[in-house]
Amino acid sequence: MYSYRKPIRRKKSRKSKSLYVTAMVLAVLGIFAAKLLVIFPTVYATADIQDVKLANTLAIPWPAYGQSAVGVKGHGVVSASPNQSARPTASVAKLVTALAILEKKPLVNNEQGEQIVISDADIAIYDFYLSHQGVVVDIKPGQSISQYKALQYMLILSANNIADISAKWAFGSVDEYTAYANDMIKKMGLSTMHIDDASGLSPKTISSAEDLVRLGEYALDNPVIADIVAQESIDLPEGTQKINTNVFLNYQGNGVIGIKNGLTDEAGGVLLAAAKRTVDNTQLTIISVVMGSERYFDSQKDAVALIDPTVSALSGSASIAAGTVVGHYDVPWGENADVITKEPITLNKWTNALDASYVELYPITTTTQKGTVVGKMTVPQDNANASEAQIMLDSDVNNPSTKWRIMGLINKTSY
Template sequence: MRYPAILTAAILALLFCTSGAQAVRGELPPELSSELSAHAAAVIDVNSNRILFEKEAQKRMRIASLTKIMTAIVAIENADVDKKVTVGPGAVGVEGSSIYLKQGDQVPLRTLLYGLLLRSGNDAAVAIAQHVGGSLEGFAYMMNEKAAYLGLKGTHFENPHGLDSDEHYSTAEDMARLTAYALKNPIFKKVVSTQVKKVPWPGEDWQRRWKNKNKMLRLYPGADGVKTGYTKLSKRTLVSSATREGRQIVTVTLDASDDWNDSMNLLDYGFNQYHAAELISKGQKIAPLSKWRRSGLAMIAEKPFTYPLTEEEKGTAEVKPMLTYPVSKIKKEGMRIGIGRIYLKGKLIGSVPLISGVPKEETSLSDWIQVIAEVLGRSGG
């Protein structure tokens, strides 16, 4: 009989605030928005995917070589980076930035990725696309499939390099989300953080030396990526990233005449205005299991949950536990029995699995009220 489980879940739900599941965005500071040269911008916390700042962030715009972020991650995920790529005629003499490929060159895909992301080689982009996708059209299809998978609704790709095309566009927010995803890949992360790369080259007795075009790696303490871009129509575009005290932030600026300073100001804003807050700790009691009160079993967080908050937001997060396992069958510790959904400003920001566990100390009814208050962020102090 499942009624006890349903009843328990209902009672627990009443103890905590309920809300719809929506993304939480940072407040837009008007003074920072007006100071930016960028026509569109976004800032994202990489670990949580929280958008910390936005300016015209959903506007579809030309992105130039920021395209190569998608080119790189699609290639890394769909091919062996140590396999050699044979350069075809279509990759020779491509307009714009180049690493000067020659037809018949056999170059490891990993090396081409450095040429793509450090030197922004359009010829490298074409060689990669033809190797991974079979053709430029085939690879563009893969890029758009990945964009759809990531929920990038304001993005469409027609080529792997970002040269101007009317149906080739993205948004500041989409590029921020794409980059946050890509930076979780260790190969991508290593390449974009590299300032100088020396690579052996077929038919040459010396190594080629590629210096990263991204000046942010030298201008901003802790900078570790990502990509520059420019065409006559897109103007200057830039995706930057930096890590401080284990926390990584990404900024995107589109059509920005002063992109280096824009990016540094946005990174400062992200680090200074938002701080990682542990809303739930591993092993924390979320709610009691009333039927098993004598045995002391409770709903306990299986893992911690951390989220970037402003000073004003601290103490406002709420947790809603959901019991997903029949309470009558919960007879021991360590059983996965539910989900703790975390809300901020009434919007869902994440969840943690809940397991059965015995609290370290017995707690009276008044203490349970205090526990619930602490979980909700409503305790004094």
Template structure:
């Protein structure tokens, strides 16, 4: 069953899409005309060389790894790009990537990196509120713009680090993301430098962050890069707990604010973050806990990007939720036939999953 329509995050709808990222291609071939034997030999050598290139590219070198587009019989989306991984199954857990890994706008999925940097600089235990942060005039005035997803806060209001992380990740408050960035680094520009340094450390070499909320289409990434971030972010207990919440509250505002991720609580889904804008289309980084054929639970992570790009943010987000919901069910079916195996040397054992 498809999830009910949900409100989009209302990221800014720029008039222009980000610049394309053209690749470079080119080949040169030398053909001998001396004999048919030499011609055949050259062709064979060319095939052997191509095979070597593929094997080298598929090594553990990171972004140039050969992605298996049909490693598992999953209902992959027909558009955009998607990556899926099951922790605790070693190489079998890499279920592959669908779609060309060309950097595309990721909208509010950007906030996962914002939260990752904040929690690295200011760690929280599962239930710890953390320090109080004063809402500045900029954050208080931004909701009146109405052109993007924001959360109503008052100048001088003091909210805990945890509450602000909730307001950033659950209703996807862009003004809260920028407030946290200024609090952490002194300026949004300095914080963006931290974001890109963190991406470099994680091997996200096809990712560029230009601001902390995801509102700018110049923040681009790939599903494979965002999957690397998902693995690290979900190791943080406070982050896991926050992204699993179905709603939160704003002091001084009546009622509860729902999470934009309507897959929460279905098929074991425990997070993570939605994103939507016209250039980005719909995007979703998702996490779920699923059993294998022996009853061992595994953390499964997936990233779906660029669904219905250049349509309305609402249509894009709905598409991302629908395709991700189908993927989650497909992975559950695939995993039910698998038996556990240890990850490689030095890799964390994720079979004993800690639930939020």
């Protein structure tokens, strides 16, 4: 007898499916655990040769009063008198005002920019500075001054009323300007500087001589400011001409190209000067600052007098001091870690420490302690050889916290 049996359909094993899911979960957890507990996140390095210390027998003849510093445009402060502190800057602060205005309302050379219309309130500013024996430019309500002309009045004539009027025009008020300016100089790394006003009359507008050298670098990097501070005179609307208050500007062929002078009772005489010079066949812009002279012209002549001794000093041997910052590691979960020279590096010429030098930094892939060698610095010498020196961490680079790792994974932060 023929019979038919219906085939039995076998169900897939629940056990094998469960094992597959478990394996996938374990794989994901393994990747998560590796990133959470094992893999060291990327720590990027930045090389930056920040400073070179003079080490030769030629002393810089610092004035006996106040404080002074010298530098090289593009290479920072190279030497300074030992008594650096934050002191009133007088009208040198107008360079900050000009930089802030040009950051807010950029100009290019030969462009006049927007018109600043003089209001009745601006006359009160004029009267205030006139009563305090400050330098002013005559104005009247309804008069228009171009942005470029205002910058000329500020930087060539040192007009205090125009500094305030321009700051108010660009930022809405002098208070809003000072807030902006202090944020700007903080980003510039000018740690001793504080801006309390637009003109520099306030004794609370302060800086060290070293930071004024650095301010000079920023100012000369701006082509509009560099052009204005090099102008020996300015034509006024009534047809008269006034000379730059920086009286040593290109005086008797001294090569001075600017940049700003100042005088108040609290600051004394101040001059931030710059001059083109050739050092070992390399053209450099030397920057000098003298602050705090009792007699106004002492700071002017003494700042200019620092330039040639600086050239002589730069022409001699030099060293990069142990502990000089030459780079840093960007640590996303903590403070950046500076990289410093482990030992002094001796050079037979200071200019060898400029553009020809380079720093090689190794990647950091694990917890690394302060003092660990993380790279090398190479400086060419005249004999076609090169000096090499080890560079090391100036602080610890520790593992990130578990919380930071978890947040990094949640936010898809790249390791």
